[in-house]
Amino acid sequence: MYRHLLVPIDGTDLSTETISNAVELARTLGARITFFHAQPNHAAAFSGDAEIVRLTSPADYDYAYQGRARELLAKAESAARALGVPCDSSTTVSDSPYRAIIAAAQDAGCDLIYMASHGRRSSIGMMLGSQTLKVLVNAGMPVLVAATTNPPATSQAIGIIRDEHRSLAAVLHAWLHLLGTEQGPHDPPRDARMRAMIHYIKAFPLALHHPKEEEYLFRKLRERTSRCNAELDELERQHERDMQLVDELAAAVERHLAGETDVAAVKDAVSRYALFIWEHMGREEGVILPAAQRYLTPADWDEINAVFSENGDPRFGGDTDAEFKRLFSRIVNLASSPDTK
Incomplete structure (x- = not known):
């Protein structure tokens, strides 16, 4: 039976549901969770919106591209602790989320990746869906995909x-x-x-x-x-x-x-x-x-x-x-x- 779940999270509303479901699953299995967030490498870009924000508002830049990750993971850990599920978390900067997710699972010694499929109702949904598919194809370990839709x-x-x-x-x-x-x-x-x-x-x-x-x-x-x-x-x-x-x-x-x-x-x-x-x-x-x-x-x-x-x-x-x-x-x-x- 699975003992260690990697749960990738993002800043979407659907992530809240994903976290709750993952924690319930881990509690049932008696497993632990590593929450993971992959940040895009905005700092590597020397033009565009990210660079404008960095130059004009350093505090907003630090929050958007660094602090936000810690905030998301802190709340995810709180959800796990509330149900007595052992957990930790990590974040990395990567322009290839699926590779970062797989590497995080391997580094943490996870035996299951639990992630959501965001559907294909928009271009963003298609991109996130493609990342899920790439994890499924390349992970080399079990991946449980929880289908999520726009919630009522x-x-x-x-x-x-x-x-x-x-x-x-x-x-x-x-x-x-x-x-x-x-x-x-x-x-x-x-x-x-x-x-x-x-x-x-x-x-x-x-x-x-x-x-x-x-x-x-x-x-x-x-x-x-x-x-x-x-x-x-x-x-x-x-x-x-x-x-x-x-x-x-x-x-x-x-x-x-x-x-x-x-x-x-x-x-x-x-x-x-x-x-x-x-x-x-x-x-x-x-x-x-x-x-x-x-x-x-x-x-x-x-x-x-x-x-x-x-x-x-x-x-x-x-x-x-x-x-x-x-x-x-x-x-x-x-x-x-x-x-x-």
Whole structure:
């Protein structure tokens, strides 16, 4: 039976579904996963859009062609850790994705490549489909291709909710990684990074994600059935408790930065908060999302998907999602990064 999966990922919406399916498969098999991302060699081009971006906006260039890979892999690892699946990740720069995928599988000692077929509905889809075919033909090892299509509103909304969960889990994992490593002489100040993490948690999971869940997902589920009311009540209480815990966590950080406590006290506080969050997200994904799939109507899912996709509620504002992504990327890229070849 297969013991080690290589799972190539990209930045498409379909990648979220691929990661979830791969993690479920690995969990069933008792296997581990190596997530892999192949970046195009934009830096080798001395003309075109990539060079313009590099010259005019170095920060955007670094994110688009380096930081984005670490961000994608951090969230993929969070999905695996949530289900107790051992994992690691790597990224490389290559203009031949299929060769990079095969080489990564061989280097990691994988015995199965799990990847998605993106279909042929567009020129991009045809290109990605051709890479999958080349892996199938040249891998020299088993390749499992999961057919994916444009997902319905139900799958899109659930994918976004899970992706937001993974973002928070990745931030907490990065924070624990930060606290478990020595401060290097050239590292950014740790106080700025920890305050950025507190700001992220307050500004997005607390102020954005939880309200969307309660106002749309939870409300719709209450309208369709009373069977989940007790669980929904508990989750809403946990949302309130979450705010209290984050305030306590922020206070613990400030006490440490003021020299009143050592780093172990902060690490203990972050660990307790992480356990609370992982249990909370597990209840939502293990109980509420399956119930929502059972009871909600297609019209319900259309509304939920629209809100989670575009932050459609005017309370959230149009720029919130972009800020969310920028801050998340900054945190995971400052605090930790997977191996790069």
